[in-house]
Amino acid sequence: MSLRSIVFRLWTHGRAGLRNWQPASKILSVSVRREASSTPAQRHYETARQILANNILRRVTNPVSSDLRKRTTKQLFYGNSTPFFAFVGISLASGSIISKEDELDGLCWEIREAVERMEGSVSEAESDLFESGENAELNGFVIGPLIGKGANAAVYAARKAEQAERESNEGGPKFDTESPLSAFPFAMKMMFNFDAESNATAILRSMFRETIPARMHCISGDFVPWMQSMYEDLSVVPPHANVVAMHCAFVDSVAELPDSISQYPAALPQRINPSGYGHNKTLFLLMKRYKMTLKEYLVSERVEGREAVLIAAQILEAVAHINRHGVAHRDLKSDNILVEIGESGPAQIALTDFGCALADKKTGLVVPFRSYDVDRGGNAALMAPEVARAAPSLLSGIDYRKSDGWAVGAIIAEMLLGWNPFYRSAANPKPLQSLSYSEPDLPVLPDPPILAAVASALLTVNPAKRPSAEFAANILQLHLWAPSDWLKSQNPPSNSELMQWLLCLTTKVLTTSSFGVRRSEAEYRLIGSFLARLKLPLVRHALAWLR
Known part of the structure; x- marks a missing residue:
C-alpha cells in the first residue's frame, strides 16, 4: 500500500x-x-x-x-x-x-x-478575568445601572471591583449608577428564581440551559463531580465570535440591586421585599456588555445592502456553530440577538438567551414526541412548520435540525421589509402563521437579491428541501469574499484556484495585526468562522447553488 x-x-x-x-x-x-x-x-x-x-x-x-x-x-x-x-x-x-x-x-x-x-x-x-484562587462572586463586581429586564431575568452593567473596592464590599456589592455605560465592560444577568431551592445543585439543575455558552462555571468544590456528571449528557457550545461571550456562571445570594424594588419586586426574596416570591439564592451570568439588541438596532437604523448580508451571515454562522455542536436554540428572534457597534465597519452580532435551548446528547436534535406535554421551545410565532405541525404518537419525533434556520429566514425578512411577516403590527395586520404557511404567502422581499433568495429558501415548508444554516452561511460567505468571476462563470474554479483563495483568506485572518485598515473586526472574524469549519465539498456545493 x-x-x-x-x-x-x-x-x-x-x-x-x-x-x-x-x-x-x-x-x-x-x-x-x-x-x-x-x-x-x-x-x-x-x-x-x-x-x-x-x-x-x-x-x-x-x-x-x-x-x-x-x-x-x-x-x-x-x-x-x-x-x-x-x-x-x-x-x-x-x-x-x-x-x-x-x-x-x-x-x-x-x-x-x-x-x-x-x-x-x-x-x-x-475570559481570563480571575486570579488564581479568586472566587467569582457578586461582591467582586461593581454593579452599574439596570440595562434590561425580561420575564425571567434582569441585566445590569458591571465591572470588576478593584482590590480596595473588594475589601469594602463585605456587606454586599458596591453600586455605581452615576458613571457612563462605557465604564462598564460587562453585563451581569441575574436570573429570577421562583422555584429552585437556594442551593447550587438545585439552581444549576433548574437553569442549566442558560449556562450552555458559559466558558467557566464557578462553583464550590463539593459540586464539581456532580457538575461533571451532568455535563456529560449536556451539549455545550464552545466560544464563537457570534455567540454571546459568557465569561462565567456562578450561584450567589440575591442582593438589593439598583431599581430592584420598583422593577421586579415579585422576584425578590422576603428578606428584601416582604411581598416577594423569590428565593434567597440564584444564578448569575457574567457576559460581555453589548450595545443593544438587533430589534432595537433595526428600529434605529435602516439596514440594507452589504450590511444586511454581513449581519445575516453572522447570524447563520452562529446557528451553524450551535447546531454543529448538538444545540438548537428554539427561541430565535431579533430580541435575542445582541449587537456590538464599533467605530467603523458593520455591526457585530452575538446570539444570546439559551433558556429554551435543546442540548441533550442522548436525544440529539430529534426529540421523541409521544404527548403534547413535550416542550416545543419558546417563540411560537417563528416556530418552524415541522415543529408547529407535529402530532404526538408512539413513534413520532420533532426534528429541530433545521428549525433555527427557519427562524433566521424570518429575521432576514424582518431586516429587508422593516417588519416581520410572522408578527402582527400596523404594517402587517394579518401575520403569517407556521401552521398554515405556504411559500407563495411570503411577501416579495426587496434587494439585495442574494439575501432575498436565501431568506426564501430558508422559509421553505418542507425541511428536506430547506437548506441548513451551514449551507446558507456558505452561500453568503462566498457571495461576500469569493472572486466575482467564479459566481458568473459556468465552469467551477480549479482545485489550485480554490486553495490559493483559501490560503489568501487564511493569511489575512492570521496575520492581521489591527482591524479597521481595510476590513473591520466583524468582517475578519466572520471570515475566520467560515475557515474554522471549512470543507471543500460544501464550498463547491454552495458555489454551484450561486451559479
Whole structure:
C-alpha cells in the first residue's frame, strides 16, 4: 500500500471521530481552572497530520522549500502551522503539489486547526478575568445601572471591583449608577428564581440551559463531580465570535440591586421585599456588555445592502456553530440577538438567551414526541412548520435540525421589509402563521437579491428541501469574499484556484495585526468562522447553488 493511500485512510477515518469530539465546558472549583488533557484521538490525528505534511513536503526540492521543509517538520511537532502555510504557498505558486483530493482535504484541516487555535486564544484572553484562587462572586463586581429586564431575568452593567473596592464590599456589592455605560465592560444577568431551592445543585439543575455558552462555571468544590456528571449528557457550545461571550456562571445570594424594588419586586426574596416570591439564592451570568439588541438596532437604523448580508451571515454562522455542536436554540428572534457597534465597519452580532435551548446528547436534535406535554421551545410565532405541525404518537419525533434556520429566514425578512411577516403590527395586520404557511404567502422581499433568495429558501415548508444554516452561511460567505468571476462563470474554479483563495483568506485572518485598515473586526472574524469549519465539498456545493 502506498504512503498516499495510508495517509488518505488516516484522514478519512480520523475525521469522523473528531467531528463528534468536543471539549468539555470548564468548571472551576473555587475558581481553579481545570485544564483539558490530550485525548488519544488528538494524538492519533497529530501523527496523521505530520505524515501528510511529510508526504507533501518531500515533493519539492528547491533550496527555499528545503529550508521550509525542515522548519515545517519541526514546528508541526509543536502545533505551529505557519511554516506549513508558507511552504504550501510557494508550492501552489509553482503548481507542483496540492492536486489530489486527500491532499486538499489535509490542507483544509490545517486551515481549520490554525483558525480554531487563533479563535481559542482570543476567547481565552477575553475570559481570563480571575486570579488564581479568586472566587467569582457578586461582591467582586461593581454593579452599574439596570440595562434590561425580561420575564425571567434582569441585566445590569458591571465591572470588576478593584482590590480596595473588594475589601469594602463585605456587606454586599458596591453600586455605581452615576458613571457612563462605557465604564462598564460587562453585563451581569441575574436570573429570577421562583422555584429552585437556594442551593447550587438545585439552581444549576433548574437553569442549566442558560449556562450552555458559559466558558467557566464557578462553583464550590463539593459540586464539581456532580457538575461533571451532568455535563456529560449536556451539549455545550464552545466560544464563537457570534455567540454571546459568557465569561462565567456562578450561584450567589440575591442582593438589593439598583431599581430592584420598583422593577421586579415579585422576584425578590422576603428578606428584601416582604411581598416577594423569590428565593434567597440564584444564578448569575457574567457576559460581555453589548450595545443593544438587533430589534432595537433595526428600529434605529435602516439596514440594507452589504450590511444586511454581513449581519445575516453572522447570524447563520452562529446557528451553524450551535447546531454543529448538538444545540438548537428554539427561541430565535431579533430580541435575542445582541449587537456590538464599533467605530467603523458593520455591526457585530452575538446570539444570546439559551433558556429554551435543546442540548441533550442522548436525544440529539430529534426529540421523541409521544404527548403534547413535550416542550416545543419558546417563540411560537417563528416556530418552524415541522415543529408547529407535529402530532404526538408512539413513534413520532420533532426534528429541530433545521428549525433555527427557519427562524433566521424570518429575521432576514424582518431586516429587508422593516417588519416581520410572522408578527402582527400596523404594517402587517394579518401575520403569517407556521401552521398554515405556504411559500407563495411570503411577501416579495426587496434587494439585495442574494439575501432575498436565501431568506426564501430558508422559509421553505418542507425541511428536506430547506437548506441548513451551514449551507446558507456558505452561500453568503462566498457571495461576500469569493472572486466575482467564479459566481458568473459556468465552469467551477480549479482545485489550485480554490486553495490559493483559501490560503489568501487564511493569511489575512492570521496575520492581521489591527482591524479597521481595510476590513473591520466583524468582517475578519466572520471570515475566520467560515475557515474554522471549512470543507471543500460544501464550498463547491454552495458555489454551484450561486451559479
